[in-house]
Amino acid sequence: MTPLLNIVGAGHVGRTLGRLLSQHGVLTVQDVLTRSHASALDAVAFIGAGRALAQASELRSAQVWMLAVGDDAIAPTCAALAAAGLLDGATVFHCSGAKASGELQAARARGARVASVHPVRSFADPAAVATAFDGTWCGVEGDPQALALLSPAFEAIGARLVTIDAPAKTVYHAASVFASNYLVTVLDAALRAYGAAGVPPEVARELARPLASETLANVFRLGAPAALSGPIARGDMDTVARQHAALEDWDAPTASLYEALVEATKALAERKRRGAA
16 A cells, blocks of 8 residues: 655745655645644645544654654754654654754654755746656655655656765755755845946846856856866966955955955866866
8 A cells, every 4th residue: 555644844945845746646735733733734735645633642644754844943853742652653754954864863762763855946836846856856765664655656756866964964955956946045145236237227237147147057067166167267367366455445245255256266267177077
């Protein structure tokens, strides 16, 4: 029989994965518990399966548990469920990119097999993600027995799995922040700097678009060292100094951001000169 899945925390991630795992017939969604009964009802409607619960005391036993709660709630939620005897012998996983499966130690102490499965993408639009999940990379780590069950289940919904070193999980998550969040911050600095030179916002975006898109394409095609261009790659540190001074006169926080990137970019330029990947 298809293993039963209980979902605790059915926000954007939990409900999306719940729908996919249910629709592909790899797990049967049983109980869904969120912060409120109303949100649990909404999650069950989105998933198309399961029973919405109003409180944790209504949870039934299941072979698989997904804790799709906030990072800081993983350990206490797991501890409460383990103390209630609900996780004994089950497979328990969370979906955090920042924390490792060690957060589920309370379940492991009760004989559960634990893991983490982190889909590397934005879940801002659950419906869109659910229809285009195929090919999504997921960072996984945990007990071999847990991964033996979860890996084929996630592969069945179209995931591509990569094993993560658990002690480096936070550094792994920081990589996603660099690739997504901080990329937006740097591009915002570029757009504001264009604006300081009198360029209208809509034109600034068009000026930055080919530079950013072509650079990203080169990074993913050639690697970061080969994609690097500009004054630091040429060794033109006089230009770098003039730019930094001009930014100081215009906007000190942006100048600090520029300065913070200089040393890392110099190291990257050195790797380029050595022909390193």
